[in-house]
Structures are given as C-alpha cells and as structure tokens.
Amino acid sequence: xxxxxPSIRMSPxxxxxxxxxxxxxxxNYDGExxxxxxxxxxxxxxxMRASVNRRRLGYWIPAAIILIIYxxxxxxxxxxQSIQARVQQMNPMAEISTxxxxxxxxxxxxxMTNLLVFIATLTIGAAAISADNRANALLVYLSKxxxxxxxxxxxxxxxxxxxxxLTVTPALLMFLFFAVSYNDQGFLHDNVxxxxxxxxxxxxxxxxxxxxxxxxxxxxxxxxLAGALYAAFYFISAILAGIIGQVxxxxxxxxxxxxxxxxxxxLSVSGVxxxxxxxxxxxxxxxxxxxxxxARRRRRHQRHPNDPDIPPPPGPILPERAGMxxxxxxxxxxxxxxxxxxxxxxxxxxxxxx
Amino acid sequence: xxxxxxxxxxxPYTPPSDPSRxxxxxxxxxAVAVASGLTVRYGARAVLQDFNLxxxxxxxxxxxxxxxxxxxxIKTLMGFLRPAAGEARVLGMSVATDALRIRQxxxxxxxxxxxxxxxxAVQFVAYAGELAGMPPAQAIRRAHEVLExxxxxxxxxxxxxTYSTGMKQRIKLAQALVHGPKLLFLDEPTxxxxxxxxxxxxxxxxxxxxxxxxxxLVSSHLLPDIExxxxxxxxxxxxxxxRQGRIADLVRITDLQVEVDLLAYSEEFVAALGQRGAVLTxxxxxxxRFTFPLPPEASGAAGRLLFEAAKESGAQIRGFRPAQxxxxxxxxxxxxxx
Numbered sequence: 001x002x003x004x005x006p007s008i009r010m011s012p013x014x015x016x017x018x019x020x021x022x023x024x025x026x027x028n029y030d031g032e033x034x035x036x037x038x039x040x041x042x043x044x045x046x047x048m049r050a051s052v053n054r055r056r057l058g059y060w061i062p063a064a065i066i067l068i069i070y071x072x073x074x075x076x077x078x079x080x081q082s083i084q085a086r087v088q089q090m091n092p093m094a095e096i097s098t099x100x101x102x103x104x105x106x107x108x109x110x111x112m113t114n115l116l117v118f119i120a121t122l123t124i125g126a127a128a129i130s131a132d133n134r135a136n137a138l139l140v141y142l143s144k145x146x147x148x149x150x151x152x153x154x155x156x157x158x159x160x161x162x163x164x165x166l167t168v169t170p171a172l173l174m175f176l177f178f179a180v181s182y183n184d185q186g187f188l189h190d191n192v193x194x195x196x197x198x199x200x201x202x203x204x205x206x207x208x209x210x211x212x213x214x215x216x217x218x219x220x221x222x223x224x225l226a227g228a229l230y231a232a233f234y235f236i237s238a239i240l241a242g243i244i245g246q247v248x249x250x251x252x253x254x255x256x257x258x259x260x261x262x263x264x265x266x267l268s269v270s271g272v273x274x275x276x277x278x279x280x281x282x283x284x285x286x287x288x289x290x291x292x293x294x295a296r297r298r299r300r301h302q303r304h305p306n307d308p309d310i311p312p313p314p315g316p317i318l319p320e321r322a323g324m325x326x327x328x329x330x331x332x333x334x335x336x337x338x339x340x341x342x343x344x345x346x347x348x349x350x351x352x353x354x
Numbered sequence: 355x356x357x358x359x360x361x362x363x364x365x366p367y368t369p370p371s372d373p374s375r376x377x378x379x380x381x382x383x384x385a386v387a388v389a390s391g392l393t394v395r396y397g398a399r400a401v402l403q404d405f406n407l408x409x410x411x412x413x414x415x416x417x418x419x420x421x422x423x424x425x426x427x428i429k430t431l432m433g434f435l436r437p438a439a440g441e442a443r444v445l446g447m448s449v450a451t452d453a454l455r456i457r458q459x460x461x462x463x464x465x466x467x468x469x470x471x472x473x474x475a476v477q478f479v480a481y482a483g484e485l486a487g488m489p490p491a492q493a494i495r496r497a498h499e500v501l502e503x504x505x506x507x508x509x510x511x512x513x514x515x516t517y518s519t520g521m522k523q524r525i526k527l528a529q530a531l532v533h534g535p536k537l538l539f540l541d542e543p544t545x546x547x548x549x550x551x552x553x554x555x556x557x558x559x560x561x562x563x564x565x566x567x568x569x570x571l572v573s574s575h576l577l578p579d580i581e582x583x584x585x586x587x588x589x590x591x592x593x594x595x596x597r598q599g600r601i602a603d604l605v606r607i608t609d610l611q612v613e614v615d616l617l618a619y620s621e622e623f624v625a626a627l628g629q630r631g632a633v634l635t636x637x638x639x640x641x642x643r644f645t646f647p648l649p650p651e652a653s654g655a656a657g658r659l660l661f662e663a664a665k666e667s668g669a670q671i672r673g674f675r676p677a678q679x680x681x682x683x684x685x686x687x688x689x690x691x692x
Contacts, residue, residue: 024499024502024503024507025503025561026500026503026531026561026562026566026568027499028534028566028567028568029488029492029496029532029533029534030534031488031489031492031534032487032488032489032492033458033486033487033488033533034487034488034489035487036454038484038487039484039485039486039487042481042484042485042490043485046470046481050472127471131471131472132470132471134471135467135468135469135470135471135515136464136466136467136468136469137468137469137470137471139462139464139466139468140468140469140470140482140485140529141485142434143432143457143461143462143464143530144457144458144482144485144486144533145454145455145457145458145485145486145487146454146457146485147454
C-alpha cells in the first residue's frame with residue numbers, strides 16, 4: 001500500500017525560489033521616539049553598565065573596603081558609647097561629653113574613605129569620555145538628537161550615581177545604625193539635621209570627584225592618561241595646598257593669615273571635601289581624631305619605657321577653619337569648572353578657524 | 355506621555371518660486387533639503403558662499419573636488435555648523451532652530467571609523483537607537499533587524515573593535531538606519547573596502563534608497579559608485595553649486611557624436627572631416643570624438659563621411675562607435691568650466 005504522507009524537503013530553496021522563513025529586507029520604523037530625558041538616562045545607564053558589569057575590581061574593592069571602614073567606625077562608636085555609659089553608671093558624677101559624637105563618627109568616615117572614593121572614581125570615570133574620543137564615538141552621539149550638554153549630563157549622572165553609591169550608602173547605613181541603636185537616647189530628636197547634612201556632604205564629595213574626572217577625561221584620548229592626570233592633580237594639589245597653608249600660617253606678614261592659610265589648605269580635592277564635612281558636621285578635625293592620636297602616642301611610649309613623660313600632643317595645625325561660604329565656593333568651582341572645560345572639548349566636528 | 359515624534363510635524367516643502375536659480379532646472383520630485391543664500395564660515399574664510407541647492411527625494415550623489423565644501427554642507431544640514439547667512443531646511447525644518455528634530459529624522463554614516471567602545475554590534479546599534487529616542491525593547495528588536503539587513507547577522511554578538519574594515523562600514527550604516535530615518539547622509543560609504551565589499555555596500559545603498567521611503571545623499575569621490583547607486587547628482591566646486599540634475603539627463607547626448615580610434619592621430623583626417631561639417635570635440639591620444647551636423651539616428655551617414663575622410667587623408671581607422679557620455683565626462687566638464 002502506497003503511503004500518502006507529505007514529502008519533507010531536505011534541500012535549501014533554489015536561486016529562483018523565495019525563502020519564506022524570514023524576511024530580512026529593510027523596513028521603516030515609525031514607532032515611538034522618546035524625549036530628551038530618556039536619552040540622558042540611556043547614556044547614564046550605558047556608563048554604569050560598562051563600569052560595573054565588567055567586574056571592575058578597581059570599583060568593587062574600594063567599595064568593600066569603605067564598607068569595612070564604616071563597620072569598624074560603627075563598632076568603635078558602639079564600644080565607646082557603651083564604656084562611657086558604664087562609667088557614668090558606676091560614677092553618676094563623672095562628666096562625660098557625648099556632644100556631637102554621631103557627627104564626629106560620620107566625619108571620620110568621610111575623611112578615612114576619601115582616598116578609596118578617589119580610586120573608585122578613577123577606575124570608572126577615566127574612560128567615560130576619553131574612550132569615546134579615541135573611538136570617534138562623539139560622531140555617533142552627536143549625529144543623534146542630542147546636544148553636547150545632553151551628552152555631558154548623561155555621562156555625569158552615570159559616573160556620579162556610581163560614586164555617590166560609595167559615599168551616600170555607607171553613611172546612610174551608619175545613620176540607620178544610630179537611629180536603631182540610640183533612638184531611646186533621643187538620637188532622632190537631638191539630631192534632626194544630621195540626615196540632610198550627611199546627604200549634602202556625601203553628594204558634594206561625589207559631585208567633585210565626578211566633575212574632575214570627567215574634565216580630565218574629556219581632554220584626553222587615553223583613559224590611562226586621563227587617570228594619571230587626575231591622580232597627579234589629586235595628590236599634587238593636596239601636597240601644595242598643605243605646604244602653602246603651613247608657610248602662610250607661620251609667616252609673620254598679614255593680619256588674617258590663619259584664615260587665609262585655612263582657605264589655601266582647602267584648595268585640594270580632599271581638602272575641600274574635608275572642609276565641607278568639618279563645617280556641616282561642626283566638628284574639630286583635631287578632636288575628631290584625638291582618640292586615634294592618643295592611642296598611637298601611648299603605643300609609642302610603651303615601646304620606649306625609659307621616656308620620663310608621655311610627650312604632649314601636637315598643637316593644632318590650622319587653628320582657624322575656612323568659613324562655609326568660601327568652602328562652598330571652592331567646591332562649586334571644582335564641580336563647575338571641569339564640566340565647562342569638558343564642554344569646550346566635546347564637539348561633533350573640529351572647526352579649524354582660517 | 356507626549357513623544358518627540360508626535361511633536362515633529364514637518365512643515366511641507368514648497369518648491370522655490372524661481373526654479374531657475376543658478377541656472378538649474380527645477381527638480382521634478384519634492385525636495386528633502388533646501389539651501390537658499392547659505393553662507394558658512396570657518397573664521398574669516400567662507401566655505402559656502404551664497405549657496406543655493408535643492409536636493410530632491412531619492413538617491414543623490416554629492417560630488418566635488420577636495421575643498422569643494424561637501425562635508426561642510428553635510429555638517430550644516432546636520433545642524434553641527436551654524437550658517438553665517440541664509441537658510442537651510444531639511445525635511446521642511448530649519449537647521450538653525452530645529453537641529454535636534456532634524457537629527458531625529460535623519461541618519462549619518464560618517465567617513466571616519468566610529469563606534470562606542472566596549473560594546474558588541476547588537477548593543478551598539480540598540481544603544482544608537484536609544485540615543486535617537488527609541489524605547490529599549492524596540493531598539494534591541496530593531497538592532498537585530500538592521501544588522502541582519504546589513505549582513506552582520508552572524509557577527510552581531512562580537513565586539514565591534516574586533517571587526518574588519520568592511521564590517522565597520524556596515525555597522526556604521528546599521529547605526530544610521532536603526533531609528534528609521536527619512537533621510538540618510540553617507541560620507542564615502544565604500545572607503546577602504548575591497549572590491550567584493552564595495553559591491554555589497556553599493557547594493558545595500560541602492561536597495562535602501564529605492565522604494566523604502568528613504569532618501570539618501572551620498573558624498574563620494576568615486577564616480578562609478580555614484581553612477582551605480584544614485585539617480586541624480588550635485589556637483590560642487592569652491593563652495594558653489596556648479597551642476598545638478600538627473601544622471602540620465604546629464605549623460606544624454608542630443609546630437610550625433612562618434613568616437614573614432616585611429617592607428618595614429620592625423621591632422622589631415624581632422625581637416626577632411628571638418629570640410630564635411632564635423633567638429634572635433636575631444637581628443638585623447640589617437641582616440642578622437644567628432645560631432646556631426648546630423649540627427650542622432652543618422653549614424654550610417656556619419657560612417658560614410660568617416661570613410662571618405664580616411665580615404666582622402668590616408669588615415670587608418672581601427673574602429674568607431676556612437677559616443678556615450680559617462681558621469682566622469684560630466685564631472686570633468688563641470689569642474690573644468692571656469
């Protein structure tokens with residue numbers, strides 16, 4: 001009996017036949033086209049994907065160390081508070097000052113993690129624009145409905161969100177720890193402004209790092225060169241500001257020299273971030289680390305038992321601190337000027353003036 | 355949510371009232387770009403000076419020697435350069451005020467290599483779509499489509515930095531097409547391609563510019579490429595428009611011209627033909643071209659005149675045929691005209 005089953009074709013269609021399995025001819029797109037805000041976000045999301053998805057240890061290792069530092073500070077804070085509470089319990093007449101202890105801990109977090117935030121910024125931000133310069137990617141970006149300001153905003157938000165995650169998240173976790181552990185002692189009631197201050201300090205730090213790295217990145221075609229320039233700026237400005245600040249402080253000329261010296265000493269990346277934190281948290285930088293310095297001094301003394309007395313702690317390096325308006329002005333310049341410089345460099349076409 | 359697309363209702367193009375500006379014929383088809391009295395300067399130097407142009411729909415070739423202002427014209431139409439005087443409109447929108455809306459509806463394939471570093475082809479093209487405003491899901495779907503169309507379907511997941519020159523040219527075309535532009539600017543699309551890659555790219559350009567609702571402006575130094583892909587040309591020189599029209603019209607010969615291959619060039623032969631009313635119009639070695647005072651269909655009579663002149667002058671004819679103008683002839687004639 002003959003089978004009536006349909007035959008299955010095993011060969012590809014011939015040259016005169018049309019394959020109907022897929023139509024790969026060009027078709028127009030007349031669908032939705034979104035507004036500019038979505039295009040900024042597309043750039044920011046691409047920056048973040050490129051920075052985080054590639055297992056960049058230069059970002060994740062500093063992030064982990066920052067969390068460990070905040071954990072250490074939280075434990076130290078808890079132990080200090082517990083010991084002080086025990087002492088007061090044993091001797092109710094003892095005078096124990098806990099004023100500003102929470103802000104001081106947060107301030108310590110900012111200063112101790114500054115270098116790590118810088119390293120993470122270097123890793124994610126150095127290539128943000130310089131790699132585009134090298135690959136002529138600006139021709140792609142700016143041939144789309146984007147201005148160079150849109151491009152820079154997209155890049156800035158992408159890098160900023162990653163850096164802010166390193167500065168804001170641990171500080172917020174610390175604040176949460178304080179709120180959970182010490183609310184029965186009136187933490188939230190007594191520190192109403194601590195949360196906004198924390199957010200401002202963390203975001204100013206992130207904004208300064210972001211703008212500076214993008215400024216250097218825009219003027220380079222090599223991510224390594226951009227990173228090296230930013231690193232040089234970070235360290236050299238800190239060293240120069242410190243030296244010039246000391247010279248001004250110890251020089252006899254000038255009536256307002258302590259204030260001037262304090263302003264000059266803040267003219268570096270770490271200097272201005274610390275100055276913003278000092279002013280907003282209202283802490284004395286010397287006192288904030290007095291405990292660490294005292295412990296170090298005592299360790300040294302134990303190594304030299306023949307020393308007659310424990311040497312006195314060093315005097316304040318800068319007796320004055322720069323006022324908040326001046327510090328905010330410096331911080332604002334560090335945010336705006338690099339982006340203005342980047343805006344000059346980012347162009348779809350090189351215009352040769354003839 | 356209001357979309358940019360819904361807000362981009364282009365003003366319909368109205369043909370200029372004086373169709374014979376620059377002595378050029380008015381194009382039959384509607385225009386996709388118009389420049390009137392356009393002046394673009396780099397500092398004190400005017401690259402385009404009082405420039406008038408109407409680019410019709412379809413595939414148009416932009417020709418001109420180096421420094422003619424072709425790239426400057428494209429940059430101006432893209433809104434990258436601000437005109438010092440005059441006006442340019444693309445798809446009915448002014449480049450001075452609507453540059454972003456224009457760029458949402460056009461695509462650019464630049465001459466230089468360009469890509470977004472660290473992305474595979476499909477990521478790059480989808481990202482280009484998102485930059486143009488496409489929702490991410492649509493962009494990725496469309497990226498697969500155009501990569502398949504451009505012949506990069508098999509290599510779509512490879513990093514663009516590992517691509518060959520030919521593949522990089524194709525991906526530049528794909529990123530320009532992804533958002534469905536109505537006008538495409540192609541700057542030297544066959545740059546650096548081997549013969550097979552060039553053929554394939556030209557086929558793509560030809561295909562995309564015919565029957566797909568997409569107009570294309572191709573800037574190239576390679577006249578055979580333009581001849582193969584374009585329907586019309588625009589020739590520029592020194593920042594001025596010197597010739598424009600449909601290729602078929604420009605290469606058409608209206609009188610009777612005959613190209614003759616001689617064994618050796620002979621003044622006597624030329625003189626003998628001159629006595630019979632023919633005029634020498636071109637000479638290239640021993641190859642000469644004559645225009646006869648006869649209607650185009652009278653090629654038999656022209657042949658008889660040739661043999662009579664050869665017999666009289668003693669010249670030896672190796673062959674002859676009705677002359678045809680190539681695009682190269684049109685181009686050289688245009689740029690050599692003072």
